[in-house]
Amino acid sequence: MVASDGAIKVESSKGPWAASAACSAQGPRPQNEDVHVMICDGLPEGPAPNIKAAGLPGLFDDLPELVSGPSLPAVEKPQCTDCLFAVFDGHGGISAARACAERIPTEIREELDAAGRDTPEARQAAVAGTYLALDRHLRIKLGPAARECGTTCVFAYVWKKEDVPSTYGVLLANLGDSRALVLKSRKNGGPASHELVGETKDHTPSAPEEEKRIRAAGGKVEVFPGSKVPVMRVDGYLGCSRALGDFRFKEDAALLPEQQKVSAVPEVYEFECQSGDVIVLGCDGVFDVLSSSKAASLVSKELRETGDPTAAAKSIVKAALSDPRQQDNVTCVVALIQ
Numbered sequence: 001m002v003a004s005d006g007a008i009k010v011e012s013s014k015g016p017w018a019a020s021a022a023c024s025a026q027g028p029r030p031q032n033e034d035v036h037v038m039i040c041d042g043l044p045e046g047p048a049p050n051i052k053a054a055g056l057p058g059l060f061d062d063l064p065e066l067v068s069g070p071s072l073p074a075v076e077k078p079q080c081t082d083c084l085f086a087v088f089d090g091h092g093g094i095s096a097a098r099a100c101a102e103r104i105p106t107e108i109r110e111e112l113d114a115a116g117r118d119t120p121e122a123r124q125a126a127v128a129g130t131y132l133a134l135d136r137h138l139r140i141k142l143g144p145a146a147r148e149c150g151t152t153c154v155f156a157y158v159w160k161k162e163d164v165p166s167t168y169g170v171l172l173a174n175l176g177d178s179r180a181l182v183l184k185s186r187k188n189g190g191p192a193s194h195e196l197v198g199e200t201k202d203h204t205p206s207a208p209e210e211e212k213r214i215r216a217a218g219g220k221v222e223v224f225p226g227s228k229v230p231v232m233r234v235d236g237y238l239g240c241s242r243a244l245g246d247f248r249f250k251e252d253a254a255l256l257p258e259q260q261k262v263s264a265v266p267e268v269y270e271f272e273c274q275s276g277d278v279i280v281l282g283c284d285g286v287f288d289v290l291s292s293s294k295a296a297s298l299v300s301k302e303l304r305e306t307g308d309p310t311a312a313a314k315s316i317v318k319a320a321l322s323d324p325r326q327q328d329n330v331t332c333v334v335a336l337i338q
Helices: 095-115 120-147 208-216 292-306 309-322
Strands: 002-005 008-014 018-025 034-039 051-053 083-091 153-160 167-175 179-186 193-199 221-223 232-234 267-274 278-282 330-337
Touching: 008 034, 008 309, 018 034, 018 083, 018 309, 034 095, 034 330, 083 095, 083 278, 083 330, 095 120, 095 153, 120 153, 120 167, 120 267, 153 179, 153 278, 153 330, 167 179, 179 267, 179 292, 193 292, 208 221, 278 292, 278 309, 292 309, 292 330, 309 330
Parallel strands: none
Antiparallel strands: 002 008, 008 018, 018 330, 034 051, 034 083, 083 153, 153 167, 167 267, 179 193, 179 278, 221 232, 278 330
């Protein structure tokens, strides 16, 4: 379901064991370059539903109609109830974010099928492979334009663990300066509260490990010439040190993807969660002005009072928009495991 609350676009999605909501606002920027994905009822075989770019036509409007052919015998497959939540924060336009949002359900499913799902090592390798596949997809789909545009990507892939009741596996991955939070449910006889127990690491050029890689690849970490805001950037241009696309920073054929000035290799985390736990995804428009603890506090308060992920996501976006430092688009996804 998609709705609007003034300048904030609101969407909700519900599946067998997860309920989620996304809120997005253009903020002071001329257009909204954020895109989000919410799939609560199993990854589809074709292009994914619930992929939204605020204020833009559907992602698949220009795709040709499928041509029907002879019917094949039906092959019964076990019902998939896996969930996928993602936020893409585009830069240099929305094209890269839209293309990756369209493609990620297919890529993660294919990479997991190819690598196997039996061990943490295989699953985490599949996630890393998904990001590299998305990067290749951008190079092909956008062509030369992909030199000057790109996107961050933070996502959570959640599946039900059949051997442990009310327990779920989570693959959490981040590339760039978007962020994910993990909140554990704490029950003390009354309505559950939520405690921040983990967060992803932002990839910015000024982070020591990132700066070391950038300089080793022949790059610089400096402020954009003439900028009034002292933000360190890759070659004085790009504000995040890992991204999909941005191929002008990935042109050294002698370097591996993780060695380029701008890396397409994510950090991947795997953990278990239980019913009542919450995953929060947000772009830097959220976390440039709200601390992780503040965002977690807002989510916990709204869920304790309403139990509604939409109210929780909206509270974060409203708080970020009201901050006088706000200069960006603002998008947040809140997923409640039930």
